[in-house]
Amino acid sequence: MKTSQLLIPTLREAPGEAETVSHRLMLRAGLIRKVASGIYTYLPLGLRVIRKVEQIIRDEMNRAGAQELLMPMASPAELWKETGRWDFYGKELLRFKDRHERDFCLGPTHEEIITDLFRREVKSYRQLPLNFYQIQTKFRDEIRPRFGLMRGREFLMKDAYSFDRDDAGARENYQKMYDAYHRIFTRCGLTFRAVEADTGLIGGNSSHEFMVLAETGEETVVYTDSGTFAANVERADVLPPDSVENTASLPLRSVSTPNCRSIEEVTAFLKVPSHRLVKTLLYSTGKETVAVLVRGDHAVNEIKLKKALGVPEIELAGPATVEKATGAPVGFAGPVGLKGIRILADQAIPALKNVVVGGNQLDTHYIDANWGRDFTADQTLDLRNAQAGDPSPKKDGILKATKGIEVGHVFMLGTKYSQTMNATFLDAQGKECLAVMGCYGIGVGRSAAASIEQNHDDRGIIWPYPIAPFHIHLIPVSQSDKTNEMTVRLYAELQAAGFEVLWDDRDDRAGVKFNDADLIGAPFQVVVGDKGLAEGVVEVKVRRTGIKTRVTPTELIQHLRSAVPHVDAAPSSH
RNA sequence: CGGGGCGUAGCGCAGCCCGGUAGCGCGCCUGCUUUGGGAGCAGGAUGUCGGAGGUUCAAAUCCUCUCGCCCCGACCA
Numbered sequence: 001m002k003t004s005q006l007l008i009p010t011l012r013e014a015p016g017e018a019e020t021v022s023h024r025l026m027l028r029a030g031l032i033r034k035v036a037s038g039i040y041t042y043l044p045l046g047l048r049v050i051r052k053v054e055q056i057i058r059d060e061m062n063r064a065g066a067q068e069l070l071m072p073m074a075s076p077a078e079l080w081k082e083t084g085r086w087d088f089y090g091k092e093l094l095r096f097k098d099r100h101e102r103d104f105c106l107g108p109t110h111e112e113i114i115t116d117l118f119r120r121e122v123k124s125y126r127q128l129p130l131n132f133y134q135i136q137t138k139f140r141d142e143i144r145p146r147f148g149l150m151r152g153r154e155f156l157m158k159d160a161y162s163f164d165r166d167d168a169g170a171r172e173n174y175q176k177m178y179d180a181y182h183r184i185f186t187r188c189g190l191t192f193r194a195v196e197a198d199t200g201l202i203g204g205n206s207s208h209e210f211m212v213l214a215e216t217g218e219e220t221v222v223y224t225d226s227g228t229f230a231a232n233v234e235r236a237d238v239l240p241p242d243s244v245e246n247t248a249s250l251p252l253r254s255v256s257t258p259n260c261r262s263i264e265e266v267t268a269f270l271k272v273p274s275h276r277l278v279k280t281l282l283y284s285t286g287k288e289t290v291a292v293l294v295r296g297d298h299a300v301n302e303i304k305l306k307k308a309l310g311v312p313e314i315e316l317a318g319p320a321t322v323e324k325a326t327g328a329p330v331g332f333a334g335p336v337g338l339k340g341i342r343i344l345a346d347q348a349i350p351a352l353k354n355v356v357v358g359g360n361q362l363d364t365h366y367i368d369a370n371w372g373r374d375f376t377a378d379q380t381l382d383l384r385n386a387q388a389g390d391p392s393p394k395k396d397g398i399l400k401a402t403k404g405i406e407v408g409h410v411f412m413l414g415t416k417y418s419q420t421m422n423a424t425f426l427d428a429q430g431k432e433c434l435a436v437m438g439c440y441g442i443g444v445g446r447s448a449a450a451s452i453e454q455n456h457d458d459r460g461i462i463w464p465y466p467i468a469p470f471h472i473h474l475i476p477v478s479q480s481d482k483t484n485e486m487t488v489r490l491y492a493e494l495q496a497a498g499f500e501v502l503w504d505d506r507d508d509r510a511g512v513k514f515n516d517a518d519l520i521g522a523p524f525q526v527v528v529g530d531k532g533l534a535e536g537v538v539e540v541k542v543r544r545t546g547i548k549t550r551v552t553p554t555e556l557i558q559h560l561r562s563a564v565p566h567v568d569a570a571p572s573s574h
Numbered sequence: 575c576g577g578g579g580c581g582u583a584g585c586g587c588a589g590c591c592c593g594g595u596a597g598c599g600c601g602c603c604u605g606c607u608u609u610g611g612g613a614g615c616a617g618g619a620u621g622u623c624g625g626a627g628g629u630u631c632a633a634a635u636c637c638u639c640u641c642g643c644c645c646c647g648a649c650c651a
Contacts, residue, residue: 012600012612013586017644037643143575146645262650281651291651299649315575315648322651333651358651385649477610511611518611529610539610 001470002505006044009033010516020216022452023148025461029520031469038145038153042445045520048469049448050156054135056187056466057158057442064180066131066160071113073137077103079112083420088312089201094141106139109202111417111439114161118435119423125165128425128435129173133160135444149445150405151218156444163418163435165427170436174412177440181210181408188447189464189568190407191454195221196231197409198303202439204413210442211404212450221404222386224397233401234303236386237393241351250354250368252336257365261331263296266365270356273297277356278349278369280333282317282325282341285309289317289325293335293345293377295352298384305383308344326360334358335375336366345377346384405450406443413437455544461521462544464568470502472560473522477510477529487528490538490553494526497557518543523567524560542567 008030017034018024026032031046042050058068077095080086086093086105094106107113114132122130138157145153162173178194185192190212197209209232211221223230260266267274277296282289283305290309294300306314319330325341326333334357335343354368357375369375386393388401415434417423424432448467455462465471472494476487487503494501502522504513510529517525527539537550540559544567551559 009584011585015585016580016587019645034643143648144645279649279651281649294649316650319650326651329651331651475610479609509609509611509613511609511613514611516612527610531610 001501002503004505006502008045008516008520009043010519018148020147020150020453021456022150022216022449025452025456025519026148026449029461032148034148038142038151040149040152040154045469046448049463049467050444052467052469053188053444053447054156054158057135057184057444060180060184060187061133061158061160064131064176066133066162068134069132070134070136071107071110071117073107073139074104075107075110075113077105079116079421080105083112083417085112085201090313092140092142092201094139107136108138108140109439109441110134110136110159111161111202111413111437112421115417115421115423115437118163118418119421122163122425122435125425125427125433129162129164129169131160131162131173131177133158133440147216147449149449150216152445155446158442158444160440162438162440163423164438165425165433165436167414167436170412170414170438174410174438177410177438178208181410181440181442184442185210185212185407185447187466188451189455189466190447190451192407193221193223193230193404195223195404196235197406198232198235199411202409202411202413203416204411204439207409207411209404209406210408210410212407212447212454213402214405214450214453215403216453217403217405219404219406220385220401222388222390222399222401224392224394224399226396228396229392229394229399231386232404233385233387234301236399238347238382238384238386239391239393239395240347240382244351245353247353249370249373252369252374253367254359255365255367256363257359258363260363260365266356267296270365270367272356272367276352276354278335278352280335280338280358282322282333283314284317284321285311285314287311288342289321290342290344291325291333291335291338292383293343293349294384295346295348296356298346298348299387300346300383301385304381305344308379308381308383326358328358328360328362328364332358332361332364334360334366334369335377336360336369338375342379343375343377344383345380347380347382348384349377350380405446405453407447407450408440408442410440411438413439456521459515460519463521463523465523465564468500468521468523470520470522471499471524471564472501473517473520473525474501474503475510475513475517475525475527476504477513477527478531479507480530482533483528483530486533486538486553490526490528490556493557494560497561499560524563526556544568 010030011028014024014028018027032040135158139154142153164170192210192212194208194210197207199207220233222236260269263274274296278293281292322330350371357366357369359365390399418435423435427433476483491503525541539548541548
């Protein structure tokens with residue numbers, strides 16, 4: 001392709017809206033443009049990258065025995081009402097009515113649609129197992145879209161759904177997908193890690209997320225060096241404390257703590273470490289208000305809390321609710337003498353002695369409060385996030401934490417959907433059985449964005465060869481006939497040799513072309529100019545290393561062919 | 575949803591506090607020169623100052639409403 005045939009609106013300065021590296025570079029290199037919050041147009045260069053990622057996914061999905069189909073974006077409310085997700089999915093589900101006032105939504109995921117297809121078309125165990133996938137635009141009306149393609153509202157996703165006769169079959173499909181995902185992300189040039197994860201709105205029995213390790217990741221992963229344990233903090237179990245503190249209980253005392261509302265303020269004022277505090281958080285479930293006790297240095301895990309309460313949504317109680325429940329303004333809630341609401345305590349709480357808690361009165365805390373004597377809870381269980389320094393739940397060491405970008409997620413669904421939607425088949429005995437399902441997603445655009453997060457320098461993108469929009473950026477830097485003839489010749493030869501070539505045929509200065517080439521990030525740059533040609537050579541620059549090699553035009557293709565296998569091997573400046 | 579911020583030329587921004595009819599850099603167009611890491615000179619085009627209302631002789635600037643976008647938080651107890 002010639003640049004004159006392609007819209008590649010590179011930007012010297014990044015638009016102010018972009019914060020993260022990948023978002024900035026995608027805008028600057030002319031890959032995407034925003035249409036509305038979380039909604040983007042893929043420009044020609046961006047689309048080429050997307051297509052590369054898609055093709056890798058197709059290859060590996062097909063290889064793993066899945067078959068491609070395409071489901072609609074819009075789906076009728078009835079199917080969603082069947083599984084209950086019409087209500088359960090909340091505001092993320094973008095709903096609308098057609099001209100007949102029928103309810104529809106834009107598909108955020110497709111379990112309902114595929115399960116409906118299955119129950120209509122599949123009758124016999126002889127047809128199983130099955131695994132369907134599609135690469136399709138999804139719409140989720142995110143609370144807060146951000147970081148360009150990283151968290152859009154409209155985005156491309158590969159989703160796959162497997163149907164099996166039994167659990168063993170489902171596990172086999174799950175494993176196949178798990179392995180396929182490893183190959184896909186490896187081929188995309190990503191450094192990633194599979195971790196145990198929560199199943200969220202999809203539901204099911206268990207799941208793994210594929211996390212690209214990057215500072216800008218929105219997820220936190222905890223893991224052990226031994227490699228046997230890795231999980232999203234949302235999901236990671238926390239072991240109960242192994243012993244109760246062995247200290248004599250001191251008498252309970254009420255102290256004045258003027259204006260000390262936060263953990264920081266209280267610890268600073270009373271000069272006690274935060275793990276000597278118990279914080280009391282009030283949550284509203286919609287039906288009731290509950291108090292949750294966790295240690296001052298711990299964070300409530302709202303997913304664990306929701307499960308404990310058996311409700312889909314919770315939120316921190318507002319100031320009015322807090323005053324009503326505790327009799328004090330926000331900042332002074334505590335379990336001592338707290339009546340009329342349910343109290344849930346993290347399992348770490350009973351092991352503590354002589355702690356600081358809120359006094360349920362303005363500017364007041366209790367010190368030396370003790371479990372059993374001064375306060376207790378209706379329930380004690382694991383309610384907090386795992387954090388670095390905790391012992392691993394697999395007892396294989398101490399946890400470390402890192403940030404990750406979730407690019408893929410595989411779920412064992414079990415019969416959650418086949419049950420509610422009555423997706424059954426007849427087994428060899430003629431007995432009606434529920435299909436055992438799995439589902440498997442990959443964020444296509446997010447994978448591309450994650451790749452930029454891991455592969456860039458201060459000059460621009462450094463695409464891994466398999467997903468680069470072009471393999472070679474061909475850059476003539478002189479406008480002589482000699483240079484032009486050589487460029488035309490190399491353009492033809494390189495393409496004939498199977499390379500995807502972007503020929504910068506603009507009438508621009510060399511510096512402009514070099515800078516755009518570095519920004520766009522093709523793995524190789526081939527520079528043709530009078531200076532080199534006078535000595536019978538052209539120049540090959542490897543984008544990742546910046547190393548330039550002078551080769552004769554005849555050697556060029558051989559040189560590139562032998563360089564391709566190593567081009568992604570060198571570490572980026574990151 | 576809460577908090578903060580921003581909407582002025584294609585992009586990045588100034589002007590707003592203290593009202594007087596819009597500017598800078600880059601980009602874009604024309605010409606000449608230049609041509610191996612974002613060229614020089616000369617000339618030129620481009621704005622309903624996000625939108626609506628109000629105050630005023632006069633509004634980008636003050637007031638009200640509204641729309642859009644961005645950031646932070648949702649661990650504050």
